[in-house]
Amino acid sequence: MAAPARPSLGVITKRYVPAALIFVAGIALWELFVVVFGIKGFLLPRPSRIATTFVAEFTVVVPAGWFTMREAMGGFVMGSVFGVLIALTTARWTVVKDGLMPFAIAVNATPIIALAPIMNNWFGITNPMAKMSIVAVIVFFPVMINMVRGLTEVESRQIELMQSYASTPRELLLKVRVPNALPYLFSALKVGTTLSVIAAIVSEYFGGSRDALGIYISQQASLFHFAEAWAAILVASFSGIVFYLLVSLVERAVMPWHSSIRNVAGT
Amino acid sequence: MSPAPAVAIEGVSKVFNEGTTGQVEALGEIDLVVQPGEFISLIGPSGCGKSTLLRLIGNLLDPSKGQVTVAGKPANQARLDREYGMVFQQATLYEWRSVTRNVQLPLEIMGRDKSEREQRADTMLELVRLTEFKHHFPWQLSGGMQQRVAIARALSFEPSILLMDEPFGALDEMTRERMQAEVLDIWSKTGTTVVFVTHSIPEAVFLSTRVVVMSPRPGKIADVIEIDLPQPRSEDTREADRFYEKLTEVREALRGVETP
Numbered sequence: 001m002a003a004p005a006r007p008s009l010g011v012i013t014k015r016y017v018p019a020a021l022i023f024v025a026g027i028a029l030w031e032l033f034v035v036v037f038g039i040k041g042f043l044l045p046r047p048s049r050i051a052t053t054f055v056a057e058f059t060v061v062v063p064a065g066w067f068t069m070r071e072a073m074g075g076f077v078m079g080s081v082f083g084v085l086i087a088l089t090t091a092r093w094t095v096v097k098d099g100l101m102p103f104a105i106a107v108n109a110t111p112i113i114a115l116a117p118i119m120n121n122w123f124g125i126t127n128p129m130a131k132m133s134i135v136a137v138i139v140f141f142p143v144m145i146n147m148v149r150g151l152t153e154v155e156s157r158q159i160e161l162m163q164s165y166a167s168t169p170r171e172l173l174l175k176v177r178v179p180n181a182l183p184y185l186f187s188a189l190k191v192g193t194t195l196s197v198i199a200a201i202v203s204e205y206f207g208g209s210r211d212a213l214g215i216y217i218s219q220q221a222s223l224f225h226f227a228e229a230w231a232a233i234l235v236a237s238f239s240g241i242v243f244y245l246l247v248s249l250v251e252r253a254v255m256p257w258h259s260s261i262r263n264v265a266g267t
Numbered sequence: 268m269s270p271a272p273a274v275a276i277e278g279v280s281k282v283f284n285e286g287t288t289g290q291v292e293a294l295g296e297i298d299l300v301v302q303p304g305e306f307i308s309l310i311g312p313s314g315c316g317k318s319t320l321l322r323l324i325g326n327l328l329d330p331s332k333g334q335v336t337v338a339g340k341p342a343n344q345a346r347l348d349r350e351y352g353m354v355f356q357q358a359t360l361y362e363w364r365s366v367t368r369n370v371q372l373p374l375e376i377m378g379r380d381k382s383e384r385e386q387r388a389d390t391m392l393e394l395v396r397l398t399e400f401k402h403h404f405p406w407q408l409s410g411g412m413q414q415r416v417a418i419a420r421a422l423s424f425e426p427s428i429l430l431m432d433e434p435f436g437a438l439d440e441m442t443r444e445r446m447q448a449e450v451l452d453i454w455s456k457t458g459t460t461v462v463f464v465t466h467s468i469p470e471a472v473f474l475s476t477r478v479v480v481m482s483p484r485p486g487k488i489a490d491v492i493e494i495d496l497p498q499p500r501s502e503d504t505r506e507a508d509r510f511y512e513k514l515t516e517v518r519e520a521l522r523g524v525e526t527p
Contacts, residue, residue: 166349
């Protein structure tokens with residue numbers, strides 16, 4: 001395979017050192033700011049305080065994070081699978097697309113998270129399905145809309161070529177439209193990872209199982225235990241980042257040819 | 268009995284958006300016969316319908332009136348029988364496929380088995396001198412190399428007619444002249460009939476056995492010029508006096524069709 005050469009150690013250092021420096025400097029500034037100005041701990045805890053709380057609360061916040069991530073990932077899988085399937089039917093029957101897309105775009109623009117109390121009512125407040133369904137709906141629309149776009153926005157010449165080979169509509173779909181849609185799909189999936197974590201946590205704020213991270217955050221905050229709340233937020237953002245990276249890894253494996261990936265590899 | 272002409276166009280016209288306010292008469296009353304093994308260039312100012320005519324031959328468009336017959340059958344049947352290889356100005360490679368898998372695509376659609384496809388792709392890539400790039404992806408190739416892949420792909424299934432729509436229009440002059448020589452070489456080796464759309468007078472004269480000069484609004488054939496330069500053509504052809512005479516002849520024919 002003619003894969004691009006791996007970047008050297010020097011190149012890697014050059015690429016990551018600035019970000020690492022800024023991260024460390026940011027944490028140091030935060031710490032300094034809280035100490036120098038005497039900010040009250042319940043307004044903004046020091047990073048060192050959050051770190052020690054995180055260690056102390058480890059056995060609570062990490063399982064809570066895992067509980068919430070399972071809701072997020074479960075809803076993500078449901079929403080994206082359904083989104084892709086509906087998009088594929090629109091490629092097959094344009095009637096579906098013309099009938100569905102205006103509503104999809106309209107629903108996508110509404111704050112679906114507002115449905116969380118209703119879902120709690122439908123599925124029962126401690127049932128993870130209540131949260132997963134919110135996540136699924138939130139992920140579904142961008143995935144479906146982007147996938148439809150990817151399936152339709154094919155260069156006309158690429159279609160003409162397939163016509164000149166006398167291809168069947170099925171071959172055109174599988175060999176041109178679907179691969180063409182992959183970059184669109186993955187950009188929606190990557191947005192979906194972040195959305196799904198947000199949706200899971202925020203819908204937990206409306207009530208749910210005591211094992212959930214969102215419940216933990218809202219309870220600790222109501223008790224003015226802000227270091228605990230921040231420690232839980234740390235878990236949430238770390239899980240969100242890992243989820244994003246997982247999907248990015250799948251993306252690299254599925255479409256190593258795409259420009260978004262070769263730019264990362266080449267610089 | 269002589270074999271059926273490669274292409275026979277009879278009384279063909281094309282109107283876009285017929286019956287609406289956006290109605291455009293792209294082509295009016297075209298008659299043209301291309302014999303097997305000919306290299307025909309279509310040349311003319313923008314809007315003369317040369318690309319439209321090419322798409323009518325390739326059955327990517329249907330004529331509003333008239334008939335297109337290719338290899339003795341209606342254009343639609345010819346397309347279903349895979350008589351056409353198409354090459355556009357942009358190489359139009361599928362970026363998710365490696366070079367060899369791009370060349371194999373038409374064969375995949377025709378249901379040829381894997382070993383035959385690979386063998387065929389190897390032969391074609393050798394013909395366009397890209398063997399060592401077979402596992403590269405399109406983005407790793409220069410514009411000229413991409414276009415050579417497109418040509419290899421168009422010829423991979425041995426179509427009886429090669430349709431080229433300004434294939435070298437996006438290339439620099441040096442690459443362009445090299446590609447012209449390469450296409451002539453392939454043409455003489457494969458005996459494929461070629462219909463070639465171009466903006467360039469020297470390109471048309473250097474490549475063709477006949478140059479079809481078209482006039483715009485609506486597109487019509489203004490003149491057909493026989494290019495009787497000796498075969499095979501080489502870089503020396505470009506410096507022959509006869510070449511210049513033919514350039515002048517085509518240029519004057521084009522000047523006659525320019526719209527005021």
